Amino acid sequence: xxxxxxxxxxxxxxxxxxxxxxxxxxxxxxxxxxxxxxxxxxxxxxxxxxxxxxxxxxxxxxxxxxxxxxxxxxxxxxxxxxxxxxxxxxxxxxxxxxxxxxxxxxxxxxxxxxxxxxxxxxxxxxxxxxxxxxxxxxxxxxxxxxxxxxxxxxxxxxxxxxxxxxxxxxxxxxxxxxxxxxxxxxxxxxxxxxxxxxxxxxxxxxxxxxxxxxxxxxxxxxxxxxxxxxxxxxxxxxxxxxxxxxxxxxxxxxxxxxxxxxxxxxxxxx
Numbered sequence: 001x002x003x004x005x006x007x008x009x010x011x012x013x014x015x016x017x018x019x020x021x022x023x024x025x026x027x028x029x030x031x032x033x034x035x036x037x038x039x040x041x042x043x044x045x046x047x048x049x050x051x052x053x054x055x056x057x058x059x060x061x062x063x064x065x066x067x068x069x070x071x072x073x074x075x076x077x078x079x080x081x082x083x084x085x086x087x088x089x090x091x092x093x094x095x096x097x098x099x100x101x102x103x104x105x106x107x108x109x110x111x112x113x114x115x116x117x118x119x120x121x122x123x124x125x126x127x128x129x130x131x132x133x134x135x136x137x138x139x140x141x142x143x144x145x146x147x148x149x150x151x152x153x154x155x156x157x158x159x160x161x162x163x164x165x166x167x168x169x170x171x172x173x174x175x176x177x178x179x180x181x182x183x184x185x186x187x188x189x190x191x192x193x194x195x196x197x198x199x200x201x202x203x204x205x206x207x208x209x210x211x212x213x214x215x216x217x218x219x220x221x222x223x224x225x226x227x228x229x230x231x232x233x234x235x236x237x238x239x240x241x242x243x244x245x246x247x248x249x250x251x252x253x254x255x256x257x258x259x260x261x262x263x264x265x266x267x268x269x270x
Contacts, residue, residue: 002240003172003208004268005063005248007033008255013048015255016055023059025261028268031097032060033250036087038071043083046090053094061096063144066132069103073119077128084132088139098136099144101129103176103211105160106148122164133170144172146210147202149194151182157194158201173202174210174248179227181215192238199244208248209235215252224257232267 008019012034023030034053037044053062066084067075075083088098103109109125120128133143145168149157157175161168175198179185186194199207212231214224222230228251239245251260 001246003206003246003248004028004030005033005208005210005250006030006254006264007035007211007250007252009035009252010255011037012052012056014052016052019056020059022258022261026265026268028265030060031063031248032056033063033065033099035065035068035102036083038067038074041074043067043071043075043079046087050090050094053091057094062094063097063099064091064095065099065102067102069106069108069148072102072109077120077124080128081131084135088135088141092136092139092141095141097144097172098132098139098141099146100132100136100170101125102146103148104129104145104165105153105157106176122160126164126168129165130168133168137171142172143170144174144210145170145204146174146176147198149175149177149198151184151186158197161201167203169203171205172210172248173198173204173207174250175207176211176250177209178212178215180222188235188238191235192242195239195245196242199242205244206246207242207244208246209239209250210248211250211252213252214257224253224260225263228260228263229267232263236267 012019036046036049056062064087066087067080104125109120110122129145133145136143147157147161175195214222214227231249236247
């Protein structure tokens, strides 16, 4: 069954009315990813989000993102485990899906340089995310793990998975791929092959495109509407032939680009 995923990339607190209005305008119940925000090296208290989660769950199925990849280098393994436990205790009852790790093979988790306060060895990343998966499944929630795909990444995503996440099991296995993030973007056929290989390797019941957006240094000729239309009207019809592929999407900048709502309504009404 096709999954429909969107991301409200910034704070949902105080924006509930606007989010509900836009969800209703799209005209389809979706899976809404809500990242818990980080400020000054500390994760927000989950209790601050509870009223928003209660309001929004009536209009969408909620995916809690415990920690966005941008915050991963600012939190220790012990802090992550405690944060996950607190999120589940306070917000788990309002959620359908828990994203146990976001772009877990990306540089924000594992890169060692001075701007990264707490770089994590790859084996530690697997352990951290695996513990979060188990905690969420025991809650119980559906679990998702998102991997980062790029044409110029090192090491390649599938190689990293084979070395450091070979035993990591989740209900949803997702790929984060930003077409603007590399000088040479994947063609549709290359991306189809990447998702096909991913579906074969990842230990997940369903796979999909978990995150995309305009962010990047290249290919800025694309508008938000053009990008969403390309993913939904060009990629989805062919990608649906991939085993276990259930769509998702996860357009990251949905909060910022309300102009894509009509594109989504048209694409998702089929």
